[in-house]
Amino acid sequence: MAAQSATSAKDFFRPLAVGAPQPLREIPFRPSRAIHFFDPSNAKMAAKVPGMVGTVDVLLGNLEDAVKADNKEAAREGLVEIGRSTDFGPTQLWTRVNALDSPWVLDDLTRLVGEIGDKLDVVMVPKVQGAEDIHYVDRLLAQLEAKAGLDRPILVHAILETARGVANVEEICGASPRMQGLSLGPADLAADRRMKTTRVGGGHPGYLVREDPPSPTDPAAGVDARRATYQQDLWHYTIARMVDACAMHGIYPYYGPFGDIADVTACEDQFRNAFLLGCVGAWTLHPKQVDVARRVFSPSADDVAHARRVVAAMGDGTGAVMLDGKMEDDASLKQCLVMVELAEQLAAIDPELKAQYDAIGGTDD
Numbered sequence: 001m002a003a004q005s006a007t008s009a010k011d012f013f014r015p016l017a018v019g020a021p022q023p024l025r026e027i028p029f030r031p032s033r034a035i036h037f038f039d040p041s042n043a044k045m046a047a048k049v050p051g052m053v054g055t056v057d058v059l060l061g062n063l064e065d066a067v068k069a070d071n072k073e074a075a076r077e078g079l080v081e082i083g084r085s086t087d088f089g090p091t092q093l094w095t096r097v098n099a100l101d102s103p104w105v106l107d108d109l110t111r112l113v114g115e116i117g118d119k120l121d122v123v124m125v126p127k128v129q130g131a132e133d134i135h136y137v138d139r140l141l142a143q144l145e146a147k148a149g150l151d152r153p154i155l156v157h158a159i160l161e162t163a164r165g166v167a168n169v170e171e172i173c174g175a176s177p178r179m180q181g182l183s184l185g186p187a188d189l190a191a192d193r194r195m196k197t198t199r200v201g202g203g204h205p206g207y208l209v210r211e212d213p214p215s216p217t218d219p220a221a222g223v224d225a226r227r228a229t230y231q232q233d234l235w236h237y238t239i240a241r242m243v244d245a246c247a248m249h250g251i252y253p254y255y256g257p258f259g260d261i262a263d264v265t266a267c268e269d270q271f272r273n274a275f276l277l278g279c280v281g282a283w284t285l286h287p288k289q290v291d292v293a294r295r296v297f298s299p300s301a302d303d304v305a306h307a308r309r310v311v312a313a314m315g316d317g318t319g320a321v322m323l324d325g326k327m328e329d330d331a332s333l334k335q336c337l338v339m340v341e342l343a344e345q346l347a348a349i350d351p352e353l354k355a356q357y358d359a360i361g362g363t364d365d
């Protein structure tokens with residue numbers, strides 16, 4: 001049978017190369033609270049990887065930015081070696097390949113799929129501008145999977161880090177059945193937009209709103225120092241767009257890097273904003289950030305307990321009830337089900353969390 005090019009809606013789920021695995025119809029949810037970055041060309045960091053299996057949901061061998069140009073091949077070969085020799089158990093293995101306009105990406109994909117394609121769950125593609133970038137990777141992966149005899153498709157995750165990528169976010173999410181999710185790339189995005197921040201993610205003290213001036217009859221009138229300011233989130237708009245585009249296409253949104261490694265408190269705040277808006281995880285660049293991501297992207301035991309009470313109180317799921325002085329109905333039940341389902345999915349792979357959730361009412365086995 002000859003492979004056909006995708007020309008109609010029916011063709012969307014056809015393999016793009018003869019012998020390539022059948023594309024997935026739905027992207028299964030797999031916990032990915034911490035996508036932990038490591039540089040496979042850094043011997044010290046690479047040595048830590050086997051010991052991190054089970055402590056993070058995703059181990060990501062990074063080949064792109066933060067890997068020196070002279071080390072690109074060493075990083076690629078280091079990842080092949082780690083992929084071959086490590087039993088990843090429940091932990092997913094992802095890679096971030098070099099950008100599509102770089103001289104390295106073709107070898108990254110060819111070598112990794114050929115050598116460790118059976119272990120690789122997701123390929124993260126940086127600096128994606130539009131659907132055409134995903135189409136290129138989609139076809140190439142199909143050819144390489146067919147050549148390697150793989151029996152399941154490798155999924156694709158795009159980083160949203162150019163102004164054009166943000167403008168095209170919906171078409172990127174829907175460009176291929178391989179699309180697993182999107183991450184915000186605040187550093188490249190800030191540069192591409194010519195934003196005037198030099199921080200890697202997080203807020204900025206200059207991006208604020210200020211309380212109104214006091215009234216002219218107030219003795220403190222004119223004293224600006226008494227007018228409170230509130231720092232705002234530079235990334236709110238982009239994260240919200242990303243969440244909507246992902247939800248619309250049944251794929252998963254992630255916050256990306258938080259560069260101030262020492263400031264775990266502000267990192268937690270940024271991660272939590274993303275979690276509340278709908279993101280399912282974030283990148284961790286240093287071991288210090290792993291606990292933060294695991295904590296933030298797991299609903300608290302109290303929130304889960306409350307959600308379960310609402311589900312129980314709502315019976316068949318229709319109508320309205322009062323609980324603790326608050327109205328609950330069909331819609332708030334759906335909100336609570338999001339929380340309960342996530343808790344169950346996380347408890348299934350995280351015994352510590354399961355114990356916390358069980359202590360306040362039990363998860364279904």
Ligand SMILES: CCC(=O)SCCNC(=O)CCNC(=O)[C@H](O)C(C)(C)COP(=O)(O)OP(=O)(O)OC[C@H]1O[C@@H](n2cnc3c(N)ncnc32)[C@H](O)[C@@H]1OP(=O)(O)O
Nearest residue numbers: 037038044045048062065066187188200257261285286287
């Ligand atoms: C901004 C746009 C982007 O693209 S962000 C994504 C790309 N950037 C990255 O992937 C950065 C990954 N992280 C790193 O390179 C390092 O963590 C950086 C930030 C350079 C700090 O390293 P370093 O100065 O060694 O930190 P440290 O002395 O506090 O390290 C303590 C021990 O932990 C290790 N470590 C460090 N980072 C990792 C990591 N990501 N995964 C695993 N292990 C890590 C260090 O090697 C060090 O080990 P040891 O205690 O000396 O044995």
Ligand SMILES: O=CC(=O)O
Nearest residue numbers: 161185186187188
């Ligand atoms: O790749 C990530 C970014 O922030 O840029």
Ligand SMILES: [Mg+2]
Nearest residue numbers: 065161185188
């Ligand atoms: Mg980037």
